[in-house]
Amino acid sequence: MFERPKGGERAILVYIAIDDRPDPEELHEFRQLAVSAGAEPRAFVTGRRQAPDPRLFVGSGKAEEIRDLARREGAELVIFDHDLSPSQERNLERFLECRVLDRTGLILDIFAQRARSHEGKLQVELAQLEHLSTRLVRGWTHLERQKGGIGLRGPGETQLETDRRLLGQRIHQIRRRLAKVSGQREQGRRARQRAETPTVSLVGYTNAGKSTLFNRLTGAGVEARDQLFATLDPTLRRVTLAQGGQLVLADTVGFVSRLPHDLVAAFKSTLQETVEADLLLHVIDAASARRAENIAEVEAVLQEIGADRVPRIAVFNKIDQLEGTGPRVEYDEQGLPTAVWLSARDGSGCDLLRAVLDRWFAGHKLQRRICLAADEGRLRALLYAQARVLQERAMEDGSTCLEVELSPRDYQRLRKHEPGLAARWPALRAGEHRVDGEALMSRA
Numbered sequence: 001m002f003e004r005p006k007g008g009e010r011a012i013l014v015y016i017a018i019d020d021r022p023d024p025e026e027l028h029e030f031r032q033l034a035v036s037a038g039a040e041p042r043a044f045v046t047g048r049r050q051a052p053d054p055r056l057f058v059g060s061g062k063a064e065e066i067r068d069l070a071r072r073e074g075a076e077l078v079i080f081d082h083d084l085s086p087s088q089e090r091n092l093e094r095f096l097e098c099r100v101l102d103r104t105g106l107i108l109d110i111f112a113q114r115a116r117s118h119e120g121k122l123q124v125e126l127a128q129l130e131h132l133s134t135r136l137v138r139g140w141t142h143l144e145r146q147k148g149g150i151g152l153r154g155p156g157e158t159q160l161e162t163d164r165r166l167l168g169q170r171i172h173q174i175r176r177r178l179a180k181v182s183g184q185r186e187q188g189r190r191a192r193q194r195a196e197t198p199t200v201s202l203v204g205y206t207n208a209g210k211s212t213l214f215n216r217l218t219g220a221g222v223e224a225r226d227q228l229f230a231t232l233d234p235t236l237r238r239v240t241l242a243q244g245g246q247l248v249l250a251d252t253v254g255f256v257s258r259l260p261h262d263l264v265a266a267f268k269s270t271l272q273e274t275v276e277a278d279l280l281l282h283v284i285d286a287a288s289a290r291r292a293e294n295i296a297e298v299e300a301v302l303q304e305i306g307a308d309r310v311p312r313i314a315v316f317n318k319i320d321q322l323e324g325t326g327p328r329v330e331y332d333e334q335g336l337p338t339a340v341w342l343s344a345r346d347g348s349g350c351d352l353l354r355a356v357l358d359r360w361f362a363g364h365k366l367q368r369r370i371c372l373a374a375d376e377g378r379l380r381a382l383l384y385a386q387a388r389v390l391q392e393r394a395m396e397d398g399s400t401c402l403e404v405e406l407s408p409r410d411y412q413r414l415r416k417h418e419p420g421l422a423a424r425w426p427a428l429r430a431g432e433h434r435v436d437g438e439a440l441m442s443r444a
Helices: 024-036 060-073 086-096 103-114 118-132 159-194 210-218 261-266 268-275 291-304 350-361 377-386 408-417 419-424
Strands: 009-018 039-049 077-080 099-101 199-204 235-240 246-251 279-285 312-317 328-331 337-341 366-372 388-394 400-406
Touching (some): 009 060, 024 039, 039 060, 060 086, 103 118, 199 210, 199 291, 210 235, 210 350, 279 350, 328 350, 337 350, 366 377, 377 408
Parallel strands (some): 009 039, 009 077, 199 246, 312 337
Antiparallel strands (some): 235 246, 328 337, 366 400
16 A cells, blocks of 8 residues: 555655746645645755756755755655656655655545545545556565566566556456446436436635535535645535525535646546536635636646536635625626625625525526527427427528527526537627626526
């Protein structure tokens, strides 16, 4: 199993800017990650390089500096805020004479500590084993590394080959278990769809305040701490709308820059709640100096898991930390809301978000007119299935004009399945579906 640092270990943190200046915000996040894993940072080593050294990642002079500092501070661990190759990790451990952990290993360790559910533990173990399978070269230096072939397997195989085989078996076993759990989760989603209970998923950068907002909207009492990855296992709660309807709100794992690919792959079944959601609330730390970069990181992960086409509203949280910023709703040039500014900690602006959710799912109707060509029978059938057709008129050129009435939720569903449809809807008419004098609709 992946060798995890014990709580309270003395550590040297290493951050090397590649062809750039060190970013203070990245340094702060790196320190937070190390503390979240239970490390005791004793010193911070920074530097700049045009490109990583193939053997030690850092130059020999910088490696000597790290080694001397580790000895002086009595450090047991050196953590790099970079992804190291297996050979670099092995060479550094020999040179520094202490354990070395890269960024991926650090994040995997935090996830291993935070996983609580059976599914979460399986997902973390799968990611750890996938990561470890590339690093078997680190150990067993006294044994042969030749991979077993015909006549070399079984009792005569090397220890390295035995480890590789056992790892493969365990990975296969975990994947089977996760497939079973994923099937159970899919059954739950189908049951909600049959009951026409919409799902709203909270997404965002880690420590943006998703769990605090989740508790504010649901009263669930989910643990919310000023800590990276405080929430790992997804939590779902029902929320009753003012108009009497219900929705399911999902609190999911936060994202982080350079999130290990193994973790994204392992958590695909959990993140499926996000992909299948009717609406995403992208929670953003409005007070963060890296707000734009964090938004870009979240957008990249959403695209990777296939959730980039799910309708979403930006929720700028922590406005209580911004001087002169009050709760409000932002709209685009067409009068469509694009963002809600609020503070989940003191509750200011949460009523605006509830109003948007209430009117989104409470059955308020939009009226649209669209003309279909004679060969667009499939789209016509889709409109009859997901909207209420008020009027249909046949035109002289063979086309058909429909006037339809549909909810904002069905409107976004149509836009999701028919991307080219958005450009064919006429502009929102004045006075149509308003919230406090503003038009209500989110962009897909």
